[in-house]
Amino acid sequence: MTFRLHDSMRQQVVDLDPVIPGQVSIYHCGLTVQSAPHVGHLRKEVVFDVLRRWLSHQGLRVTVIANVTDIDDKILTKSAEAGVPWYAHAYRYERELHAAYAALGCLPPTYEPRATGHIPEMLELIAILIERGHAYPATDGSGDVYFDVASWPDYGRLSHQRIEDMEPAPDADPRGKRDPRDFALWKGHKPGEPETASWPTPWGKGGRPGWHLECSAMAGKYLGDEFDIHGGGLDLRFPHHENELAQSTAAGRPFARVWMHNALVTAAGEKMSKSLGNGLLVSEVTRTYPPRAVRFSLLAPHYRSVIEFSDASMQEATTALERIDSFVARATELVGEVPSRPSDGFAAAMDDDLGTPAALADVYTAVRQGNAAIEAGDRATVADRLGAVRGALAVLGLAADAPAWAGGDQSGLTEVVDGLVGELLRQRQEARGRKDYAAADAIRDALGRLGVEIADTPSGPRWTVRPATAPTAGRS
Numbered sequence: 001m002t003f004r005l006h007d008s009m010r011q012q013v014v015d016l017d018p019v020i021p022g023q024v025s026i027y028h029c030g031l032t033v034q035s036a037p038h039v040g041h042l043r044k045e046v047v048f049d050v051l052r053r054w055l056s057h058q059g060l061r062v063t064v065i066a067n068v069t070d071i072d073d074k075i076l077t078k079s080a081e082a083g084v085p086w087y088a089h090a091y092r093y094e095r096e097l098h099a100a101y102a103a104l105g106c107l108p109p110t111y112e113p114r115a116t117g118h119i120p121e122m123l124e125l126i127a128i129l130i131e132r133g134h135a136y137p138a139t140d141g142s143g144d145v146y147f148d149v150a151s152w153p154d155y156g157r158l159s160h161q162r163i164e165d166m167e168p169a170p171d172a173d174p175r176g177k178r179d180p181r182d183f184a185l186w187k188g189h190k191p192g193e194p195e196t197a198s199w200p201t202p203w204g205k206g207g208r209p210g211w212h213l214e215c216s217a218m219a220g221k222y223l224g225d226e227f228d229i230h231g232g233g234l235d236l237r238f239p240h241h242e243n244e245l246a247q248s249t250a251a252g253r254p255f256a257r258v259w260m261h262n263a264l265v266t267a268a269g270e271k272m273s274k275s276l277g278n279g280l281l282v283s284e285v286t287r288t289y290p291p292r293a294v295r296f297s298l299l300a301p302h303y304r305s306v307i308e309f310s311d312a313s314m315q316e317a318t319t320a321l322e323r324i325d326s327f328v329a330r331a332t333e334l335v336g337e338v339p340s341r342p343s344d345g346f347a348a349a350m351d352d353d354l355g356t357p358a359a360l361a362d363v364y365t366a367v368r369q370g371n372a373a374i375e376a377g378d379r380a381t382v383a384d385r386l387g388a389v390r391g392a393l394a395v396l397g398l399a400a401d402a403p404a405w406a407g408g409d410q411s412g413l414t415e416v417v418d419g420l421v422g423e424l425l426r427q428r429q430e431a432r433g434r435k436d437y438a439a440a441d442a443i444r445d446a447l448g449r450l451g452v453e454i455a456d457t458p459s460g461p462r463w464t465v466r467p468a469t470a471p472t473a474g475r476s
Contacts, residue, residue, distance in 0.1 A: 003058065003351050005229070006304060008237060008259040009158050013353050016258065018228050023061045025227035026052065027219040027256070029236055030112065032069040032211070033093035034078055037100045039280045039294070039309055040265040044233050046298040046397075047262045047354075049106040051229075053395050054350050057342075065222045066109040067215060068094055071116050071208050076197060086197055087116075100282035104295045105397045105404035113218045115209060119199045121217040122209045125251055126185050127202075134250040135185055138176025143188020143204020147247055149181045155246045158259060159238035169239075183243050184210035212243035219244075220253060230256035234263050262303040267310070280309060292398060292405050293317040299356050299396060320364075324389065325400055326455075327367045329462060330374055331386040338383045342391035350395070363392045421452060425461045428454075 003016045018024050028048045031041055048064070055062050070090040079089035101108065126145055129135035134151045138144035149155050155163050168180035188207040189198040198206035209217075219227065232241065241259065248255040267280060285294055297317040301307050342350075343366065349358035370385030393399040424443050431439040444454055447463070455462045 003055065004353055005258055005260060006353050008261050011160070014258065016228065018060075019224070019226055019257065022059075023063070024055050024229065025063045025065075025223040026229045026231070027065045027067075027215070027223055027227060028230070028260075029215055029232040029240065030066040030068050031093075031097055032072045032074065033090045033097060034072065034074040035093060036096050036281050036283060037093075039282060039285055039298070040233075042100055042104055042106075042282055043265050043298045043307065044231075044262055045101060045106045046104060046295055047303045048231065049397060050299050050356065050395070051260075051354055052107065053397060054354065057395050062110075063223065064109045065219065066112055067218050068097070068112055068114045069211065069214060070094065070114045071197060072211065076193060086194060096283070102404070103282055103286045103291050104298070105292070105402065107397075111222060113222065115214040115218070118214070118217050118221065119209065121221050122186075122213050123199075123201060125213065125217050125220070125247070128251045129185065129247060132250060132252075134247075136178065137203040138188070139178075140176040141204065142176055142190075143186070143201065143207045144176050144184060145186040145201075145203055146177055146182040147185055147243065147250075148178060149183070149246070150179055152246050152250050154249065156242065158242045158245050161238070183212060183239065185213045185247065186210060212240055212247065215240075216244050216248045216251075216253075216255075219255070220248065225252075226254035227256060229258045229260055231260035231262070234261045237261055263306045265298075265307045265309050267308070289314045290318060290321075292400070293321055296321055296398060300360055302357050303354055320360075321398070324363065324367055324393070327370050327374075328386065328389060328393075328400070331370055331382050331389075333462065334374060335379050335383045335386060338387045338390070340390040340394055341387050342395055343388040346388065346392050346395075356396070359392065359396075363389055366392075421447065421463055425454070425463065429461070 004013045005016055006012070007014045016024070026048065028044065031037060045066075048066075052062050052064055070087070075090050076086050079086040082089060098108075126135060129147065130137075130145070133148070135145055135147050138146065149163060149166075153163075156166065163181070166181055168174070172180060174180045186201060186203065186207055187210060188204045189195075197208055199208065200206050219230065230241070230244075237259075241261075245255055282294075293314060294317070297309070297313050298307065300317065300320075307313070343362055345362040345365075346359045349355040349362060352358070366385045366388045370382055370389065373379075373381035373385065390399065394402075397404070399405075424447060428440045428443040431437070431443065447454060452463050
């Protein structure tokens, strides 16, 4: 089946037709590293991580470029308030962003360019736009350079708006512009700003790039004038992506074939953002909930559906993973390791606009059928269903034994823990054998407080790590 994806520009699901057969090039907009990332930011990372994993699983060679905006008005303002250099401030939060990627099991991009490392490419793009009559230096001598929106009739094509219906942003500075709707390609250096945050240009006393310009320059450098997929959160479609499209195509570059936008994450019904004070930081959320469950909650709904992040949604995600993990553990005990291969139903769902809800429904069906086969002693069906579930979990980045969830290579520590728990379970069995149920309960409860859950099976006790819960009363 051909992979199909919703294109925001055409407003329909289309076949993915790569520029280079057998390869897929993806650019998605990274963060402005002004502060710590929240769960809303990381939904986009998880969505594009799943997209990449699925296309790679299908045998395509995937290149992913995700930028870091490390120079910006907010970075300058916040670093000044903190009394640290702007570049140190940006680097601190760039590292926090990388920690958040790792915490939610996201593969690193093929390359992650910084805006400040691509000033020559940006200046070259501005010069082309000025030469073609689509950009101009500000009339007030500030060193600003603007894109002339009226010069490009296709402006508004991505967001499906007409230029004549648009109004300038309420906080837009009209100085030096021919039209208040024009947007900045370059911002001239202003008094009081750090000299280190300024690069020389032919149009005035230094300055720094406009936000929209950065992505056009970096996408072009690493993916070429035309590439396959450009995307990000839905809130970036206008003006950021609209402006990227305008300046790139006005410069004679075809740019992206498909525009992919994921819906937002809300908390108490409002868009998750730092400005609203409802931004749940990834570093905090992953201390409260299992990181794997956080990832599950971000990929389980369709990427174009809004997610309401709450305790209830996290409990649902945790419970779903526990049910899946329980089947995988029981089935593996019965049939051992089996080849992992997603089912045809899972594949069809993923090929249809990255349909994770239908894909997970297929996983749940496989788990239900597999559990029934275990009870019936049908080893062939158990093995088949186990392979399908393991294959799906690998594609979704949710395999419980993946290094992302083990915190790296901890094989030695794993052996020690396995040995210690095994010894305690042996002592518990001995206590049960001599009917010393108080001692058996004490061992079980001690392990439970550490998040180790015991299940007694016909082949002996089995243990799994769960979020720590209060011990329950009753005889072991």
